[in-house]
Amino acid sequence: MAGNRAVAYVRPGEVEVRDISFPDLVLRDGPGVNPLNVGRKCNHGVILKVVTTNICGSDQHMVRGRTTAPSGLVLGHEITGEVIEVGSDVEFIQKGDLVSVPFNIACGRCRSCKEQQTHICENVNPDRPGSAYGYVDMGGWVGGQSEYVMVPYADFQLLKFPDKDQAIEKILDLTMLSDIFPTGYHGAVSAGVKPGATVYVAGAGPVGLAAAHSAQLLGASVVIVGDLISERLAQAKSFGCETVNLREHPNLGEQIEQILGVPEVDCAIDCVGFEAHGHGKSHGEAPATVLNSIMDVTRAGGRLGIPGLYVTGDPGAVDEDAKHGTLKIRLGLGWAKAHTLITGQTPVMKYHRDLMSAILSGRAQIAKAVNATLISLDEAPGGYAEFDSGVSKKFVIDPHGLVRN
Known part of the structure; x- marks a missing residue:
């Protein structure tokens, strides 16, 4: 089985890259996982090889110690990746697809999801409506600042890029679609x-x-x-x-x-x-x-x-x-x-397809606007520190060196 490395919150002002378990299609116990979500089966999900994952200002709130995030919480809710494994209940997403992951985790089946309010899904966080990867009090779904990550409800949530080669060429723009x-x-x-x-x-x-x-x-x-x-x-x-x-x-x-x-x-x-x-x-x-x-x-x-x-x-x-x-x-x-x-949170799925089209057509230049800056997974702790100092950069982590090559 392949290994997996990820960025984890340690204590206020400190993150580190750690070895963690390779994901499977079950939400296992771990730092920040809601006890009522432990053991949750996700045959509707997929495993992604992470292509890009971004450091967000929302992550910084936790890293500064301004939340109740537990030590060891794997960070990262802005995820773009390649599908390497699909669950038995997944019908339309396939291995090899390059996809953007909305930071909101949404089932697609509750009243909120059916009304396009995927930011307040009622079935993914036992504490209250709304959930996200790698975030405190959001159900405990493992974050995506990692080499590999599990994404549930894949058919409903994932935005597939129509042309992988074109997408890689514009990946610094497309990675911004997750959040x-x-x-x-x-x-x-x-x-x-x-x-x-x-x-x-x-x-x-x-x-x-x-x-x-x-x-x-x-x-x-x-x-x-x-x-x-x-x-x-x-x-x-x-x-x-x-x-x-x-x-x-x-x-x-x-x-x-x-x-x-x-x-x-x-x-x-x-x-x-x-x-x-x-x-x-x-x-x-x-x-x-x-x-x-x-x-x-x-x-x-x-x-x-x-x-x-x-x-x-x-x-x-x-x-x-x-x-x-x-x-x-x-x-x-x-x-x-x-x-x-x-x-409130943003209902990402309400907008991400249209914004993808704006990027692919050249209409939107979001990477340029936010000064997207590529770093490796090992450089992530330094990226957090630099971002916290107030630099005008949006740090994009490239865990496998797929963008740099």
């Missing part, structure tokens, strides 16, 4: 971006950059990206966005007015989440900052897309309320301005 591109796109769609719209994107990390590129694809007239890190803002500017540096100029409305002539936008997207910081040079962590600021600068009747992650448990929070996900949000302001807020 970051649909997540950014979902943020833009949720915010009501349409031709001619003016858009503010909070956060110039990879998700923020994906949201900004998505807003451009949807026809926005001006996309403004705000962040505290100059390097990330430079990346946003590289593909045509306006930018605001909130460390140097903390008044967001004034900066928007300098760009648009008015201190407000049609719609806004929160791509920061619960580890938000206040504005200004002496800023500290203030988890409601982004939510309050986007309500402030979005016009009355506007929409707010919130793909940024918020959690119900944050042991490293700045106060007792925030440790339970209770934030000081100016809901009265949002109510007075009749804002629409859309939150």
